[in-house]
Amino acid sequence: MEKHDLQKIAFLIDFYGKLLTEKKITYLKDYYFNDYTINEIAEQNNITKIAVFDSIKKSLIELEKYEEKLKFIENFNKRLVLYKEIEDKELVDKLMKTEVLDIWKK
Numbered sequence: 001m002e003k004h005d006l007q008k009i010a011f012l013i014d015f016y017g018k019l020l021t022e023k024k025i026t027y028l029k030d031y032y033f034n035d036y037t038i039n040e041i042a043e044q045n046n047i048t049k050i051a052v053f054d055s056i057k058k059s060l061i062e063l064e065k066y067e068e069k070l071k072f073i074e075n076f077n078k079r080l081v082l083y084k085e086i087e088d089k090e091l092v093d094k095l096m097k098t099e100v101l102d103i104w105k106k
Helices: 008-021 020-034 038-045 049-070 074-085 089-105
Strands: none
Touching: 008 020, 020 038, 020 049, 038 049, 038 074, 049 074, 049 089, 074 089
């Protein structure tokens, strides 16, 4: 399993992470952001390496399916483009703070 596109994975977790179990989120974060190996995660959780690998793989697929259907990240990125066109920088700052706070509150 390659550690690719961490920004995409971070967005998927930020937008849809609450839809997964705590264990699934923990495995994803440990693997992609805390630099744990599959083996280390398995040992810490007393499960097999295959179980960790499958959980991470299935969790990413699940998160991608949510984005495919709901398009929250796609729409967020479209709004960011529009924000760049607004000349009132103070307004843009307020809008961005609202966007980010709304994501993290979920």
